Amino acid sequence: MRPGRAATRPGRVPEEDWMRDLASTLLSWDRFAVASVVAVRGSAPRPVGAAMAVGPSGEVIGSVSGGCVEAEVYDLACQVLASGVPALASFGYSDDTAFAVGLTCGGSLDVAVQRDSPSLRAALQASSDGVPVSVRFEAEGRVFTESWLPPPRLLVFGAIDHAAAVAEIGRFLGYHVTVCDARPVFATPERFPAAHSVVVDWPHRYLASTRTDPSTAVVVLTHDPKFDIPVLTEALSRPLAFVGALGSRRTHLERLARLREEGVPEESLARLRSPVGLDLGGRTPAETAVSIAAELVAVRHGGSGLPLSALSTPIHRTLESHGTDLPQRRRHEGRPAALPAPGHTDGVPGPQCGQVPLLLGAGEVPRDARVGLGLGRR
Template identity: 90%
Template sequence: MRDLAPTLLSWDRFAVASVVAVRGSAPRPVGAAMAVGPAGEVIGSVSGGCVEAEVHDLACQVLETSEPAFATFGYSDDTAFAVGLTCGGSLDVLVQRDNPSLRAALQASVDGHPVSVRFEAEGRTFTESWMPPPRLLVFGAIDHAAAVAEIGRFLGYYVTVCDARPVFATPARFPAAHSVVVDWPHRYLASTHTDDSTAVVVLTHDPKFDIPVLAEALSRPLAFVGALGSRRTHAERLEKLREAGVGEASLTRLRSPVGLDLGGRSPAETAVSIAAELVAVRHGGTGLPLTTLSTPIHRTLESHGTDLPQRRRHAGRPTALATAGHADGVPGAQCGQIPLLLGAGEVPRDARVGLGLGGG
């Protein structure tokens, strides 16, 4: 729901449908949302199109009555147009009307605060929490950086482009970046908060920038550290990093040359290659064509590359921002009585939907 927040906040009223449970194979994960606005307009999605029309009708009903609704959609082969999931799974959808608490939570999330909201339907209590988006730090103000910033923002990262050269590091050259910083890369990284969801991509192609910032990055528990360059550049870079005191265990974390082997050469194609590796690392993917695999397309949460540590890390996170009596805190030690409904589909790191034990 959080990715819909800017539009939802611009509407004077809306109904929003959220996927609260997934069983088997389903097109969208737990936390996916679709909203209907005052004129019947639609944003977002809860499936691959299989049940959108039915959910739209349900949302229009909720918009009219202000009464929340709960529905389950499963596989149906009765007719070609039956309401169901053709992929064979099933999902539960909760539809609710906008209210001051929900609007306050959405605004707080847009402002970058961790937020958890609680709502009830059919005697059950659901909790949805949003952590701040993961960060993507791009070092090197080159054309490739503009493309990486654009696709990184599309993937939901908070993107920063940093370069020591003010003539190149300008907001006009990187309109997709959330922030553009003029500073030496290693100095900026040393003074910047990161965590194990942060990704660093170094594109500078200049040892005087590359080596210090990579040495700093590899000393931190980041989710991803990648650097652009040829195999010869990579070999020379490894030697310089060893001379700088970076250990062999840390060097194995460096993804260089960064990106998956897609065969492209342009900045846009290179950015797709880098983004593909980011996604694969984040979710534990192989990077191989699906046609060559027989494993499930959608992995369970436990098989994701970085999501399981994030689940464990919740217990150490600060309590989420309170929202008008509806906040529960981030799932974990603060609200252990609300287990997560993980389902069998992917669960994005910034969306958590839990089922409570009652209406308390």
């Protein structure tokens, strides 16, 4: 069986949380099979954690590759949907024919496919509700674990036209976006429909009362000292993933002088990305937002910001232990812990849990737990 037309969904999320992105659709289906990339070797279009699901009528959402092996994975998911028996399959480059099933980029990947279950639905619901959870499932004698975490936050200060564009592209990248400004006439939900929340408050006061973590990004767009200096002073005192500020080079130099007067140390000032954005040559709010988003992505993944055509290094960064890249592990530090589940007080599924995947118990989400941490016999 081949898919018809793939379902389309607005936006996408950062690469560590595809299952959360699929959760609302999966929970609306009465049955489904979901395929997850559990290992990647060499160059591959999608990293560990990428997921694709097949619904009761053959509809498909998500992706596990750039299209190279989607049809075969779809067929495998249909088999699992019919049989209920989990499956594990490997796909790699084929030298026999360009039309053979394989990854033309030269890499290989393993895909685990599982059928829906009450415990999987419970985990998906918890993830959809913003609760950090870990899941565990088994396929062909191997056990895999994966952590599903809340989306990282993007705090945008300054209710200007640029903020609307930044909020839209930030949401597209999978951030939970908040726009904050002290002026109620400008900070309205109608002006920022893409933002998850719009807050009327002084930026520094809101940030001081808001929980952040090492995955949080702050973008200051006001370029007005009475707003900028207090909020940047607060932001640069925190271990955030990204702190950027809009403005000219002259504004940047004046801003640095004022921040020094406020006692911000040089090592903190070195973290300030100002003028924010990569040099793309654009001028409009939308083009500026793309520039800012490009820098966000480059910082998040350790990219150079240079054209790929000018580089000879691998396109995709090498993943470290169990398919988790170092920047991702750093982003996960400080994220909320998984909530305890009945019978899992020691963090290990108890014998009363006959189905997988399982919500793991108390303690923090395993920071190197990705699908791809295979245990047991091969």
